[in-house]
Every structure is written in C-alpha cells, then in structure tokens.
C-alpha cells in the first residue's frame with residue numbers, strides 16, 4: 001500500500017485549511033479560540049472576521065513555506081537546500097510572506113545578504129516551530145524511507161533554524177504524516193514510540209517528550225496542556241496554560257500530535273482540538289491538519305472550508321489539487337514502481 005493522490009492532496013490542503021482557520025485567532029487565548037472553533041468547526045459557520053485585511057481562507061507563512069518546499073522538491077531531486085533557501089528568501093524580500101516568524105525572517109535576511117544555506121539558520125537557544133510547521137510534505141515524499149525522512153526534515157529546517165530541537169520537531173511532523181497514511185486503525189502507542197525513536201536521533205529532549213504522548217492522549221484538552229507544559233518545563237518555561245500553546249517547538253509539535261492522535265480519523269475534530277486551546281493556533285492547526293489530512297484524504301476535509309483557501313487571491317483549491325497530483329505522480333507513486341508520467 002502506498003499513499004493515494006487523495007491522501008497527498010489531503011495533507012497539503014489539510015495544512016492550508018488548518019492554517020487558515022487558526023490564522024484568524026492566532027495568539028488569542030482559549031476564551032476567544034474555543035467559541036470560535038465551536039462555530040467554525042462544529043457548527044460549520046464561515047467567519048466574517050478578517051485578519052490583517054485578508055479574507056477568511058488566507059493561509060499564512062506555515063503553508064506558504066510548505067508550498068515552496070513542495071515546489072523545490074519537484075524542481076530538484078532529491079533535494080537542493082540552496083534552491084529552497086532562495087525560495088524562502090524571496091517570500092520575504094518580495095513582501096509575500098504572511099505572518100512570518102522572527103527567526104525565519106532573520107534567516108531570510110542572512111540568505112539575502114549572501115550567507116550560504118548551511119550557515120543561515122537562527123542559532124540556539126531560539127527554538128520556535130518555524131521549521132517544523134512546514135515539514136509535512138517531507139512525510140509524503142519519504143513515506144517509506146525513515147532515514148531519508150529524517151535527513152530531509154533536518155536539512156530543510158536548518159536553513160532557518162539551527163537548534164537541533166527544531167530539527168527534531170520537523171522530523172516528528174514529517175514522520176506523523178508518513179505514519180498517518182498507514183492502513184487500518186492507528187496504533188497510538190506504536191506511532192508515538194516510532195516518532196520518539198526518529199526524533200531522538202536528532203534531539204533527546206524532543207524525542208523523550210514525544211514518548212510521553214500515549215498517556216497524554218488519554219487526557220482531556222484541559223488536562224493535556226498543563227501536562228505537556230510540565231514535560232517541557234525542564235527545557236523551557238512555557239508560561240501559564242491560560243495563554244494557550246506557545247510557539248516553542250516542543251510544546252506546539254506535541255500539541256499538534258495530541259490533536260491528531262486523539263481523533264486521527266476525524267479531521268474536523270482534530271482541528272478543533274488544535275485551535276480551541278488558544279495560542280499559536282495557526283501553526284498547531286497547520287501541523288495537525290497536515291497529519292489528519294494525510295490520513296483521511298481530501299475527501300475527508302470539509303469542502304466549504306477547503307473551497308476558501310487562498311494566498312492573496314491565488315493558490316486556491318484547484319491549484320493545490322493540481323500541485324498535489326503532480327507531486328504524487330513525480331515523487332510518491334514512482335517510489336512504488338508505478339509507471340506514471342507527469
């Protein structure tokens with residue numbers, strides 16, 4: 001069994017939908033995010049609220065950077081970090097980036113000044129989620145090759161984030177996308193153990209935290225957030241639970257994994273868990289949306305939400321479906337020996 005075109009589209013578009021839904025309330029507390037998530041994801045209401053002048057459906061840097069990674073992977077096999085670095089740089093220098101993070105912006109400025117990709121990453125202790133949030137497509141093209149998945153997740157990440165925790169977070173997100181596409185019911189303890197093993201090859205602080213997930217998945221969201229914050233406390237002071245999920249890579253990746261593993265077969269509920277908590281919810285929902293979308297496929301994503309995605313009037317649903325089809329034909333199906341031409 002190998003990923004279907006529907007699953008590849010589900011991953012890419014599922015990320016965009018999660019990002020777009022979360023973007024409206026990014027940084028807000030749970031007191032704002034929960035009723036918003038109830039309205040959009042449980043009652044199917046389309047919000048009239050605009051964020052920064054953008055209509056609902058505009059996705060942000062998370063999905064813009066994931067899109068550029070896909071385009072780079074399709075242009076240069078197996079991967080050309082210099083090309084991806086140039087695409088990251090151009091998103092910033094042309095002013096197209098939406099809601100960009102500081103570490104990525106600083107790295108883009110270094111790339112623009114001529115610093116090579118392997119020296120441009122923002123150094124530790126900065127450990128935001130900017131390289132993990134765009135790593136979903138790595139899981140699509142490396143679904144059957146963990147060594148390549150780990151290497152590619154790290155290489156695409158360190159262009160902007162040099163801290164190994166950021167690379168380990170990217171491995172976890174890519175790995176979750178790959179494992180999401182396996183057939184049959186998802187074995188949560190097995191998935192957590194595999195992701196922990198892969199992440200531990202890069203950073204034990206992240207891997208050991210992921211190993212705690214089976215116990216957390218059994219908790220309610222109200223209990224899960226303080227539990228996750230307690231796990232990462234030795235490494236990072238994540239503040240009060242009332243502020244929601246912080247942009248720290250370990251916290252936000254763990255929350256996205258929690259949201260996905262709690263209800264892996266229900267995209268809408270997965271996004272609800274990712275958004276209702278409050279905090280950096282465009283990113284938690286982008287990552288969880290990529291994972292759940294890869295599992296349920298485009299057919300499992302609410303169509304009224306998918307039909308709203310856009311990037312400044314471009315990159316709407318049809319264009320993403322086309323991109324997903326080309327990615328599947330070029331980078332996913334050939335792995336299995338299927339004879340398909342782009």
Ligand SMILES: [Mg+2]
Nearest residue numbers: 060061062099
């Ligand atoms: Mg964003």
